[in-house]
Amino acid sequence: MTSVIPKGLSEQVKALADGEVSSRALVERALDRIAATQGTLNAFRRVRAEAALCEADEADRLLAAGRRLPLLGVPIAVKDDADVAGEPTAFGCCGEFPPKTEDCEAVRRLRAAGAVVVGKTNTPELGQWPFTEGPAFGLTRNPWNPEYTPGGSSGGAAAAVAAGVVPAALGSDGAGSVRIPAAWTHLIGIKPQRGRISTWPEAEAFNGITCHGPLARTVGDAALLLHAASGNCPGDLHQPPPVDVLSAVRRDPGRLRVALSLKPAFTGTPKQLDPAVRAAVLRLAERLTALGHEVAEAEPRYGVGVGLSFLPRAMAGLWEWSAHVPDRTLLDVRTLTAVRHGRLLGGGPLRLARAAEGPLRRRVGEIFSREGFDVVLSPTTATPPLRIGAMAELNGWHTDRAVIAACPYAWPWNVLGWPAVNVPMGFADEEGTLPLGAQLLGPANSEPRLISLAAQLEADQRWYPVPWRRRPRRRCS
Numbered sequence: 001m002t003s004v005i006p007k008g009l010s011e012q013v014k015a016l017a018d019g020e021v022s023s024r025a026l027v028e029r030a031l032d033r034i035a036a037t038q039g040t041l042n043a044f045r046r047v048r049a050e051a052a053l054c055e056a057d058e059a060d061r062l063l064a065a066g067r068r069l070p071l072l073g074v075p076i077a078v079k080d081d082a083d084v085a086g087e088p089t090a091f092g093c094c095g096e097f098p099p100k101t102e103d104c105e106a107v108r109r110l111r112a113a114g115a116v117v118v119g120k121t122n123t124p125e126l127g128q129w130p131f132t133e134g135p136a137f138g139l140t141r142n143p144w145n146p147e148y149t150p151g152g153s154s155g156g157a158a159a160a161v162a163a164g165v166v167p168a169a170l171g172s173d174g175a176g177s178v179r180i181p182a183a184w185t186h187l188i189g190i191k192p193q194r195g196r197i198s199t200w201p202e203a204e205a206f207n208g209i210t211c212h213g214p215l216a217r218t219v220g221d222a223a224l225l226l227h228a229a230s231g232n233c234p235g236d237l238h239q240p241p242p243v244d245v246l247s248a249v250r251r252d253p254g255r256l257r258v259a260l261s262l263k264p265a266f267t268g269t270p271k272q273l274d275p276a277v278r279a280a281v282l283r284l285a286e287r288l289t290a291l292g293h294e295v296a297e298a299e300p301r302y303g304v305g306v307g308l309s310f311l312p313r314a315m316a317g318l319w320e321w322s323a324h325v326p327d328r329t330l331l332d333v334r335t336l337t338a339v340r341h342g343r344l345l346g347g348g349p350l351r352l353a354r355a356a357e358g359p360l361r362r363r364v365g366e367i368f369s370r371e372g373f374d375v376v377l378s379p380t381t382a383t384p385p386l387r388i389g390a391m392a393e394l395n396g397w398h399t400d401r402a403v404i405a406a407c408p409y410a411w412p413w414n415v416l417g418w419p420a421v422n423v424p425m426g427f428a429d430e431e432g433t434l435p436l437g438a439q440l441l442g443p444a445n446s447e448p449r450l451i452s453l454a455a456q457l458e459a460d461q462r463w464y465p466v467p468w469r470r471r472p473r474r475r476c477s
Contacts, residue, residue, distance in 0.1 A: 005029050009074060009167040009221035016063060016073045023063065023073030023116065027056040030075040030118045033165040042140045043160040045080045046087050046120040055116045062114075070228050072114030077169040079157050080120040081127060082107050082212065083201070091321065092123040092153070094136040094330035105198035106170060106212045106229045113228040121156030121169060123177075125335045126318050127210075129399070130180045130407045131386060132156055134332065139388055142185060145433035148385040151181030154215060158185040161215050168217075168225045174210035175314065176380070176410025179422040182215055183380035183437025186424045186463070188222040188454065189215050191410075193445050194417030195238025197229045204237045206317030207350065208357075209310065209414040218463075219455040220249045222421075226447070238417070240445055248448035249455045256453065258295045259373040260285050264382070264408035265302035271405040274383045276428040280436045281379050284425045287460060288377070298371060300364045305356050306412045312353040313415070315342035334396040361416055361444075368443045375453060376441040381407050384428035384436060413441055421450045424463045 005026065006015045015021045031049050038044060052075065059073035078084060081091045083104035088097035103111060111117065122132050122140045132140035132155025142150040143163035150159040154171025158181030161169050171178045173191040182189025190213045197212040199205040214225035223245045232239045262273060262281065285295045318335070319342030322328060328336065367373050383406045391399050413420045421440045428434040440450045 007164060007167060008218055009071075009216060009224055010218070012074045012167055013071060013224070017068055019063075023056040023059040024053065026073065027052050027075045027116055027118060030166050033163070034119060037143075037163055037165060040141060040146060041143055041159050041163055042138055043121055043156040043163070043165065044077070044119045045090065045122050045137055045156065048084070048087065048117060048119055051086065052116050052118045059114060059116060069114035070224065071110065074115055075118045075166050076110065076115045076225070077119050077121050077157055077160050077166045078107055078110075078117055079154050079169070079171045080123050081172055082120070082170060084117055084120060087120060090136065091127065092125040092134050092136060093325050095326040097324075097326060105200035105231070105233050109198075109229050109231055110170065115228070118166060121154070121160055123153045123156060125332050126321055127153035127172065127174055127177055128318070128335065128338065129153060129391070130176070130381075130403055131391060133389070133392065135330075141388060142385055144185065144435055145385070147388060148434065149184070149388055151184040151385065153177040155181045157215050158182060158187055158189070161185070161187055161217060168221050169215045170212055170225065170229060171215050172205070172210055173213050173414065174206050174317075175310070175414055176407055178213040178215060179380050179410050179420060179437070179439055180407055182422040184385040184435055186435035187215050187217060187422070188219050189213065189422040190222050190226055190447070190451075191413065191420045192226060192230070192447055193240045193419045195232065195236055195240050196419075196447070197226070198232050198236050200233040200236055203235050207313035207354065208238065208417060209313050210317070219451060219458050223249050223451050243445055243447050245447050245451055248451040251448075251452050253449060253452035253456055256293045256374040256449075257372055258285070258288055258293050259298035259367055259371070259376045260295055261299050261376050261378040262297075263299045265306050265412045266304050267307050267404050267408060269401050269404045271382055271408045273379065274428070276384060277379050277382060277436055280425045281377070281438050284438050284457070285377060287457065291456060291460060295377070298367060298373060300367045300376060300412075302364060302412055305360055306364070306415050309353040309356045309360060310411055310415050312345040312349040316346035316350045318342045319346055334399055337396040357415065364412070364416060365443055374442070374449065378439055378441065379409050380422050380437040380439045381409065384434040410439065418442060418444055419447045419450055421454050423454050423457055424461075
């Protein structure tokens, strides 16, 4: 067997199938990387060292017997809002949570595909913020520059993938929580169509705004994890028609009409697009034009309603999830305030917010149906990565304003339930330590088109293998 450990998800799958490496070797390397980086990156809340090695040995037995599965023997990580049998699901909170007796459906599908879950990654309390910090686990840092956050709320998952600890991870996205950390750690992050990946044992998560999604270093790896995790349970409220994301990676997207959107949805709070982010998005738009696509400035018609629809669904979701917390007095005071608001918004305001979704889809969808665009290109965030602790001392109101100012672009697509893909678009600094990202937004069930376009950009821009060719300047290992 080779002494060189392949880095990417697809590469590891192939090396395992070809007998060039063992699952135990891959899992041992992942566990070694966790141990080496945990004191600095702090990406993991739970590490399944003994269980993962046992599962790796079983994967090696299956491989030796000729068994082949999409992810057989590959180590991955999952965010700590996804149930893993035998492990607690604390979702970033303090307290003693009981171990789960069953995998959630997304994890069950990944394990049925042969993946070995090496651990559960850090997330802020109830996934609220675009930074991954909290009293339950401390500070999770960005492997490109440890003075900055990897983003959130899937910050631990993003940090683990960006640092090469695991080849891919499953996060979740309720207001950009996959796309934001993907942008700030130079990764591909996919927010799929609502219901593409089951949220069972919840019929829907956070009143339909939250979904699971993959984080990976390449488009092909992200698509592979999405393919393996996709599917539904009978009790899922949202069950979209199947789409082929694997062949989309290799398919030319054709000539597309791309709407360049720089204006965020209305929130009534101040926000401004950072010049470095603006310049990077414009450069990416120029590359799309050079690749043969038609790019024109156009803005989705969000109106006021999209924000009014988001708030009750998010706040009521926080209130509902807080019922699982063993001791609410241990929660951040900002979380407690949000939970109280969620209780108030969980009745009539929530029903009105849900009823508004259909009209909102028609209104925003006019950019596709009436104006004839295929894809919307926008910044993923308004700013480069934030410094660690930048919001630690803020109260709830000022935290919300700062969060909206930094990340005003991602959340409307959670209200609509439509797919989006973050792609890297360079760095905000000359040293290459502050990654930036742009998002490709599409209408319902458009993951294949978005993935094809992302793969075309990846081939043109050669984003990876950056971690192996050009490692982060201040990596934590």
